[in-house]
Amino acid sequence: MTWVLRMFSTSIGKKQLMAVTGLLFLLFLTTHLLGNLSIYGGSPAFVAYAEHLHALGKLLVVAEVGLVVALIIHVTLAVILFFENRRSRPVKYAVDKSGGGGRTFSSRTMPYTGLLILGFIVVHLTTFSHHIVDQTTRNIFQIAVAVFSQKLYLAIYLLGVLVVAFHVRHGLWSAFQTVGANHPKYMPFIQKLSIVFAVIVAIGFGSLPLAILALR
Amino acid sequence: MSGKTINLTLKVWRQPGAKAPGRLETYRAENISTDASFLEMLDIVNEGLTLEGKEPVAFDHDCREGICGMCGSVVNGRPHGPERETTLCQLHMRHFADGDTVVIEPFRARALPVVKDLVVDRSALDQVMAAGGFISVNTGQAPEANSLPVPKDKADLAMDAAACIGCGACIAACPNASAMLFTSAKVSQFALLPHGRPEAARRALAMLAQMDACGFGNCTNHQECEVECPKGISISNIARLNREFIKAALGSAEELPVIK
Numbered sequence: 200m201t202w203v204l205r206m207f208s209t210s211i212g213k214k215q216l217m218a219v220t221g222l223l224f225l226l227f228l229t230t231h232l233l234g235n236l237s238i239y240g241g242s243p244a245f246v247a248y249a250e251h252l253h254a255l256g257k258l259l260v261v262a263e264v265g266l267v268v269a270l271i272i273h274v275t276l277a278v279i280l281f282f283e284n285r286r287s288r289p290v291k292y293a294v295d296k297s298g299g300g301g302r303t304f305s306s307r308t309m310p311y312t313g314l315l316i317l318g319f320i321v322v323h324l325t326t327f328s329h330h331i332v333d334q335t336t337r338n339i340f341q342i343a344v345a346v347f348s349q350k351l352y353l354a355i356y357l358l359g360v361l362v363v364a365f366h367v368r369h370g371l372w373s374a375f376q377t378v379g380a381n382h383p384k385y386m387p388f389i390q391k392l393s394i395v396f397a398v399i400v401a402i403g404f405g406s407l408p409l410a411i412l413a414l415r
Numbered sequence: 416m417s418g419k420t421i422n423l424t425l426k427v428w429r430q431p432g433a434k435a436p437g438r439l440e441t442y443r444a445e446n447i448s449t450d451a452s453f454l455e456m457l458d459i460v461n462e463g464l465t466l467e468g469k470e471p472v473a474f475d476h477d478c479r480e481g482i483c484g485m486c487g488s489v490v491n492g493r494p495h496g497p498e499r500e501t502t503l504c505q506l507h508m509r510h511f512a513d514g515d516t517v518v519i520e521p522f523r524a525r526a527l528p529v530v531k532d533l534v535v536d537r538s539a540l541d542q543v544m545a546a547g548g549f550i551s552v553n554t555g556q557a558p559e560a561n562s563l564p565v566p567k568d569k570a571d572l573a574m575d576a577a578a579c580i581g582c583g584a585c586i587a588a589c590p591n592a593s594a595m596l597f598t599s600a601k602v603s604q605f606a607l608l609p610h611g612r613p614e615a616a617r618r619a620l621a622m623l624a625q626m627d628a629c630g631f632g633n634c635t636n637h638q639e640c641e642v643e644c645p646k647g648i649s650i651s652n653i654a655r656l657n658r659e660f661i662k663a664a665l666g667s668a669e670e671l672p673v674i675k
Binding site: 202205206209210211212213214215280283284286287288289290291292293294295296299300301302306307309369372373376377378379380381383386 | 426428439489491492493499518520523524525526529588590591592593595623624626627630631632633634635636637638639640641642643650651653654655656657658660661664665670671
């Protein structure tokens with residue numbers, strides 16, 4: 200099986216692992232948002248969604264372990280790729296600009312938005328995860344109200360969501376390109392989908408704390 | 416001939432040798448005809464430097480017709496200058512205004528080291544080609560042209576990929592100094608044609624392994640290569656190489672070659 204390791208240690212192999220794990224996170228973001236949108240059905244609907252999710256039991260554990268493994272792969276490769284790419288140009292340009300307009304704000308900030316997201320995940324899990332926060336005395340809605348009532352956490356959350364949106368805006372189409380899914384008929388749609396998905400993430404998740412605070 | 420002339424301030428990277436330290440030197444380029452090409456403008460500046468007893472600026476050039484892939488410097492942060500799908504030799508001074516400051520730097524990449532001033536060593540690109548950028552055919556009579564049918568759309572795509580002149584602007588433009596556009600164009604020009612299919616898996620892995628061994632960066636889809644390519648090579652070729660890699664890595668018996 201060493202051939203597998205050798206294939207995935209090539210530049211394309213590493214990028215494709217980044218792409219596949221990234222696509223997995225996009226799938227997670229989609230289900231996470233769809234589930235959390237239950238808040239618009241009022242606090243009982245939101246609490247019921249959380250209870251149903253936790254009732255999945257072992258299935259939920261499998262999903263969590265899968266996400267953690269994907270996160271470790273994604274972050275490890277990101278660090279390796281970041282330093283390899285820095286090393287590939289030892290002398291920088293005196294004039295360094297994107298005159299042709301290939302780079303976007305999202306594409307050039309990917310390593311930094313990625314790092315911020317990692318920090319955000321830590322804060323987010325320590326404030327909400329049922330593994331860390333005791334949910335026996337308070338339900339998830341009451342926990343959310345308590346967290347978002349603190350201006351600092353509200354600001355971190357909103358900023359985190361915005362950073363995720365920028366990361367996704369380059370990540371989505373980039374993942375398709377890296378796994379080879381570039382087609383003259385579908386690529387323009389995928390590139391637009393990248394922007395639309397980013398906006399949905401920003402507005403969708405960004406509106407959640409405001410809805411929670413309005414419902415309290 | 417318009418007869419119009421302009422004066423420019425040049426900031427040119429001067430470096431006496433591969434190991435020597437370099438720096439930007441300022442020169443005046445005066446009475447430059449707007450009909451002159453960028454390289455002709457450098458020729459005129461070099462004439463002046465020679466008459467002053469100074470070392471002329473060394474720069475890469477050959478055909479000056481935009482087809483050989485020899486020229487190319489980074490002009491104001493852009494490989495081959497500001498015009499789309501134009502090599503530096505085909506860039507005319509009418510695209511600059513009187514009084515402009517023009518910064519001229521060599522292509523920057525660990526895999527393309529500076530030899531002198533603006534001259535870079537592009538042997539790495541030859542090594543990538545030598546690793547698999549060919550088809551193996553037995554010598555003998557030329558086969559009947561229509562014995563291998565090639566669909567027109569595939570022939571067109573192969574021709575578009577083969578338009579790559581190997582100048583290295585994609586590497587110079589890439590924020591990661593990745594050679595994926597070059598390598599993918601060279602893999603694509605064979606992968607798209609029936610003649611190239613028998614060795615497609617071996618070729619994709621060999622050229623990829625060599626590209627990685629040369630010390631190029633990793634593609635992160637900034638698309639800078641595509642916008643700066645003087646031949647308009649599309650990043651859809653990079654996606655094709657990514658597909659060829661999956662087919663070769665997971666769907667063929669070929670091994671990744673070891674590069675010393």
